[in-house]
Amino acid sequence: MSRFKLRKKKNSPNSFQSSMENSTANQLPASQKKAPTRKYRPSLRKRTMRNPAKKNSAFDQLFSGLMGNTANTDKYTNYTTTYGEVTEQGIRKMSEIFQKYCPLKGVPIENRTFFDLGCGVGKAVIGMAILHPELRACGIEIVEERIQFARQAQSRIKNKNIMNRVAFYEGSFLDPKYRYTSTCWLYMSNLCFNEETQQQLLSKFAAELPQHAVVICSKELNGADKKGFVLKERINIPMTWNEQHVVNIYQKV
Numbered sequence: 001m002s003r004f005k006l007r008k009k010k011n012s013p014n015s016f017q018s019s020m021e022n023s024t025a026n027q028l029p030a031s032q033k034k035a036p037t038r039k040y041r042p043s044l045r046k047r048t049m050r051n052p053a054k055k056n057s058a059f060d061q062l063f064s065g066l067m068g069n070t071a072n073t074d075k076y077t078n079y080t081t082t083y084g085e086v087t088e089q090g091i092r093k094m095s096e097i098f099q100k101y102c103p104l105k106g107v108p109i110e111n112r113t114f115f116d117l118g119c120g121v122g123k124a125v126i127g128m129a130i131l132h133p134e135l136r137a138c139g140i141e142i143v144e145e146r147i148q149f150a151r152q153a154q155s156r157i158k159n160k161n162i163m164n165r166v167a168f169y170e171g172s173f174l175d176p177k178y179r180y181t182s183t184c185w186l187y188m189s190n191l192c193f194n195e196e197t198q199q200q201l202l203s204k205f206a207a208e209l210p211q212h213a214v215v216i217c218s219k220e221l222n223g224a225d226k227k228g229f230v231l232k233e234r235i236n237i238p239m240t241w242n243e244q245h246v247v248n249i250y251q252k253v
Contacts, residue, residue: 059088059127062153068120071145079142080192085120090238091127094216098185101232101251102214104134107184111210113138115180117173117188117201122150122166124187126157129165136165140173174200180208189239191218202227205252215250228252
């Protein structure tokens with residue numbers, strides 16, 4: 001992974017909103033652009049949490065017309081390509097969990113990388129890059145059209161710093177060319193993975209992930225304790241298919 005410069009993160013309640021609004025400003029027609037005002041700038045965080053069903057947020061606009069469940073998956077007969085996504089709220093909650101167990105300030109610069117295995121159209125990847133200016137965010141996806149959608153969303157990001165810290169790769173996350181030696185945070189929605197794939201991933205994580213790296217996954221990893229991982233807790237994270245979806249939090253020790 002290439003190095004990138006650190007940028008001091010401002011503790012502003014509107015920083016998440018501002019980053020995403022700046023990322024999509026050029027995508028809006030003139031008729032939809034709003035004049036800036038000092039008196040009232042609604043927080044994306046507050047607005048979304050108070051009305052989770054609200055559509056067309058600045059973040060949503062990056063993915064307008066890019067639907068992972070519409071991608072052509074006919075040629076992937078050897079893979080399970082069922083589609084679902086972590087929600088905008090879920091991305092923020094995952095971010096908090098990652099920071100709780102593996103805060104970036106304690107991670108060497110070269111290891112400050114997030115990976116989403118089976119990233120779909122890239123929402124979690126781009127969301128993490130927006131939330132953490134010191135983080136490189138990467139996604140791997142087997143379905144070609146979903147990767148095309150993810151890269152299209154990336155191209156819509158106005159903020160070059162965010163755009164340049166995002167990378168999408170087409171292929172299998174088990175391919176030896178993908179190594180997770182510089183990864184501190186990793187997410188995978190593994191509900192549809194068979195046990196063989198689970199064990200192959202677990203062995204790969206044990207061999208490659210740095211100490212203290214955190215893995216968030218939907219399905220429990222059998223035998224993780226024998227591979228050097230501790231199950232820290234189980235929590236609910238909102239997904240498109242279930243607002244109370246339970247995920248497992250593992251840490252390499």
